[in-house]
Amino acid sequence: xxxxxxxxxxxxxxxxxxxxxxxxxxxxxxxxxxxxxxxxxxxxxxxxxxxxxxxxxxxxxxxxxxxxxxxxxxxxxxxxxxxxxxxxxxxxxxxxxxxxxxxxxxxxxxxxxxxxxxxxxxxxxxxxxxxxxxxxxxxxxxxxxxxxxxxxxxxxxxxxxxxxxxxxxxxxxxxxxxxxxxxxxxxxxxxxxxxxxxxxxxxxxxxxxxxxxxxxxxxxxxxxxxxxxxxxxxxxxxxxxxxxxxxxxxxxxxxxxxxxxxxxxxxxxxxxxxxxxxxxxxxxxxxxxxxxxxxxxxxxxxxxxxxxxxxxxxxxxxxxxxxxxxxxxxxxxxxxxxxxxxxxxxxxxxxxxxxxxxxxxxxxxxxxxxxxxxxxxxxxxxxxxxxxxxxxxxxx
Amino acid sequence: xxxxxxxxxxxxxxxxxxxxxxxxxxxxxxxxxxxxxxxxxxxxxxxxxxxxxxxxxxxxxxxxxxxxxxxxxxxxxxxxxxxxxxxxxxxxxxxxxxxxxxxxxxxxxxxxxxxxxxxxxxxxxxxxxxxxxxxxxxxxxxxxxxxxxxxxxxxxxxxxxxxxxxxxxxxxxxxxxxxxxxxxxxxxxxxxxxxxxxxxxxxxxxxxxxxxxxxxxxxxxxxxxxxxxxxxxxxxxxxxxxxxxxxxxxxxxxxxxxxxxxxxxxxxxxxxxxxxxxxxxxxxxxxxxxxxxxxxxxxxxxxxxxxxxxxxxxxxxxxxxxxxxxxxxxxxxxxxxxxxxxxxxx
Numbered sequence: 001x002x003x004x005x006x007x008x009x010x011x012x013x014x015x016x017x018x019x020x021x022x023x024x025x026x027x028x029x030x031x032x033x034x035x036x037x038x039x040x041x042x043x044x045x046x047x048x049x050x051x052x053x054x055x056x057x058x059x060x061x062x063x064x065x066x067x068x069x070x071x072x073x074x075x076x077x078x079x080x081x082x083x084x085x086x087x088x089x090x091x092x093x094x095x096x097x098x099x100x101x102x103x104x105x106x107x108x109x110x111x112x113x114x115x116x117x118x119x120x121x122x123x124x125x126x127x128x129x130x131x132x133x134x135x136x137x138x139x140x141x142x143x144x145x146x147x148x149x150x151x152x153x154x155x156x157x158x159x160x161x162x163x164x165x166x167x168x169x170x171x172x173x174x175x176x177x178x179x180x181x182x183x184x185x186x187x188x189x190x191x192x193x194x195x196x197x198x199x200x201x202x203x204x205x206x207x208x209x210x211x212x213x214x215x216x217x218x219x220x221x222x223x224x225x226x227x228x229x230x231x232x233x234x235x236x237x238x239x240x241x242x243x244x245x246x247x248x249x250x251x252x253x254x255x256x257x258x259x260x261x262x263x264x265x266x267x268x269x270x271x272x273x274x275x276x277x278x279x280x281x282x283x284x285x286x287x288x289x290x291x292x293x294x295x296x297x298x299x300x301x302x303x304x305x306x307x308x309x310x311x312x313x314x315x316x317x318x319x320x321x322x323x324x325x326x327x328x329x330x331x332x333x334x335x336x337x338x339x340x341x342x343x344x345x346x347x348x349x350x351x352x353x354x355x356x357x358x359x360x361x362x363x364x365x366x367x368x369x370x371x372x373x374x375x376x377x378x379x380x381x382x383x384x385x386x387x388x389x390x391x392x393x394x395x396x
Numbered sequence: 397x398x399x400x401x402x403x404x405x406x407x408x409x410x411x412x413x414x415x416x417x418x419x420x421x422x423x424x425x426x427x428x429x430x431x432x433x434x435x436x437x438x439x440x441x442x443x444x445x446x447x448x449x450x451x452x453x454x455x456x457x458x459x460x461x462x463x464x465x466x467x468x469x470x471x472x473x474x475x476x477x478x479x480x481x482x483x484x485x486x487x488x489x490x491x492x493x494x495x496x497x498x499x500x501x502x503x504x505x506x507x508x509x510x511x512x513x514x515x516x517x518x519x520x521x522x523x524x525x526x527x528x529x530x531x532x533x534x535x536x537x538x539x540x541x542x543x544x545x546x547x548x549x550x551x552x553x554x555x556x557x558x559x560x561x562x563x564x565x566x567x568x569x570x571x572x573x574x575x576x577x578x579x580x581x582x583x584x585x586x587x588x589x590x591x592x593x594x595x596x597x598x599x600x601x602x603x604x605x606x607x608x609x610x611x612x613x614x615x616x617x618x619x620x621x622x623x624x625x626x627x628x629x630x631x632x633x634x635x636x637x638x639x640x641x642x643x644x645x646x647x648x649x650x651x652x653x654x655x656x657x658x659x660x661x662x663x664x665x666x667x668x669x670x671x672x673x674x675x676x677x678x679x680x681x682x683x684x685x686x687x688x689x690x691x692x693x694x695x696x697x698x699x700x701x702x703x704x705x706x707x708x709x710x711x712x713x714x715x716x717x718x719x720x721x722x723x724x725x726x727x728x729x730x731x732x733x734x735x736x737x738x739x740x741x742x
Contacts, residue, residue: 009497009539010538010539010540010541011496011497011500011501011538011539012496012500012522012538012540013538013540015500015503015504015507016458016504016507016508018507018515019503019504019507019515019518019519022503022515022516022519022520023519023522023523023526024523025519025523026519026520026523026524026527027523027526027527028527031526031527031528034531035526035534037531037544037548037549038531038534038535038540039535039540039541039542039543039544040543040544040548041540042540043544043548
């Protein structure tokens with residue numbers, strides 16, 4: 001590049017296209033397209049944008065929906081070359097057929113990331129069949145949509161990230177969908193339709209986040225799962241299970257998480273496992289588990305506490321425990337190492353703890369009891385109000 | 397080394413790589429620093445160059461000595477493993493406090509050396525300088541010549557080459573108007589709002605189809621329909637010469653009509669449902685004269701309304717030719733008929 005006088009040279013217009021694309025990529029879409037009126041050289045630079053993000057910086061409170069849609073058409077059609085990412089965030093016009101047309105246009109663009117977030121209050125958008133032909137997809141994020149994959153759909157062989165929020169899809173279809181995406185690493189299913197049984201077969205899955213309702217979940221093939229978060233909104237439906245059935249579930253569930261490092265479990269989920277037979281210890285040790293978050297765990301509920309203890313006993317390397325307890329009552333405390341560990345954790349992390357009552361196993365010797373109490377009292381407490389009471393479990 | 401005692405302290409045993417910039421000057425660079433640049437790294441490993449002055453690695457043209465110095469500073473800092481993310485961030489922020497020209501040169505040079513992190517850093521800095529500024533301000537900052545005509549500025553999305561996609565857009569809108577018409581027929585009572593909406597869409601459609609703000613537009617719609625039936629015929633010449641000239645784009649036709657073309661089935665691995673929005677078969681029955689007149693009138697109406705409804709400041713900030721419908725310019729038969737009501741007032 002010939003060097004002109006420093007003060008007057010228009011260097012930015014002659015940058016290599018890689019760099020120009022990089023610059024435009026960092027601008028909100030409107031401004032990127034606006035560069036087309038800077039000069040004759042800038043007229044078409046925006047057309048090769050690697051991504052198109054239509055969000056609030058684009059919609060800018062413009063009320064004329066038809067106008068907005070027209071512009072989106074134009075931008076899509078004038079865009080040239082491959083498009084890595086397409087995002088449509090809370091369009092003010094809601095669900096409409098035009099969206100399907102836009103997906104159609106994306107078919108020719110080798111799109112890798114597709115995100116479509118509709119707002120609450122609009123009718124759900126039924127995703128057209130075009131979507132299932134976007135075979136280069138690596139990331140798919142949908143919100144307030146209805147999914148009905150056709151029988152010919154063989155999955156997205158390159159999909160790595162999947163995020164469904166308020167998506168209507170049947171459990172069976174969902175399971176199929178997931179199992180047909182072998183490279184899937186991150187899966188998030190939040191507020192999706194009520195699932196009865198959800199089967200997750202995802203050999204590369206590392207992160208799983210579920211928030212909603214299901215009757216049972218089974219992790220068929222998830223050897224690499226490192227982080228899991230399960231929140232059941234309502235456990236009513238899970239109560240109807242037979243105890244054997246419920247038992248068999250946790251028997252399968254935890255062993256399928258050999259690599260788990262972080263667990264974020266909602267009380268109702270634990271409850272769904274067993275009404276009667278909470279094990280003392282899991283059949284497998286959760287060696288990798290470092291962070292355990294239990295919320296909405298009702299510690300006066302025997303099951304919950306039992307499960308919490310069980311998990312703790314099975315997690316020798318646990319580093320962090322988070323809970324929102326106010327009152328804890330631990331019965332049949334035996335003074336075993338994991339339990340002491342548990343109490344220590346609770347005291348250290350329960351910010352709103354008001355009272356912790358630890359009731360020894362009946363029959364424990366006085367000395368032992370005293371020794372335990374001494375130890376427990378020394379543990380640091382986060383909650384200024386925490387009161388620790390140690391006593392013996394009443395007889396009977 | 398058994399050479400007897402030496403009083404001189406030996407210098408550190410660092411290895412250097414020889415590089416040559418486009419202006420001919422050759423210099424030594426610390427090896428570990430230089431190898432941070434993928435391009436240099438590759439040259440050294442693949443060709444073995446750089447070990448001596450005679451075999452200096454020729455750096456790409458865009459890397460002049462001053463810029464090289466900057467790049468090496470960057471590499472020298474970042475190639476050290478022990479630095480924290482915060483430290484790196486602070487360094488980066490200070491590093492890009494350069495004048496625009498230097499920044500551009502740096503971006504360019506980093507790109508030719510394939511030093512991706514630096515390209516990203518400099519691009520972001522440049523983007524920040526553009527963001528939130530008016531075109532005039534940007535031109536001033538970067539010395540960009542203001543060489544577009546006023547007309548061109550109003551239609552920034554004009555396509556110089558005919559694009560089959562534009563025709564697709566055309567069809568889309570035609571289809572849409574049909575749907576709306578159907579809806580209209582179904583309903584006996586129109587409420588006020590609905591009328592306004594439909595009217596505005598009708599207007600948009602007629603703009604696109606017609607190009608001109610007069611009744612020619614309507615004829616064009618009719619003609620298009622005829623043309624579609626005989627796909628191989630060129631488009632009607634009375635409107636839209638822009639389209640008539642371009643080469644046959646059967647691909648677009650095929651793409652949109654699933655039933656008619658089997659060619660399409662091979663080219664796109666998609667099966668279309670019968671409800672495909674992009675069906676072009678049944679677009680537009682002939683419009684009745686009353687409708688034609690209605691459209692003509694409303695075209696003008698719309699323009700006037702747009703101008704008054706669209707607040708000035710939004711007009712300014714929305715410089716996509718201010719939401720101008722591009723197809724308008726493409727279909728404007730050669731002589732672009734700019735609709736005065738539309739868009740940015742200059």
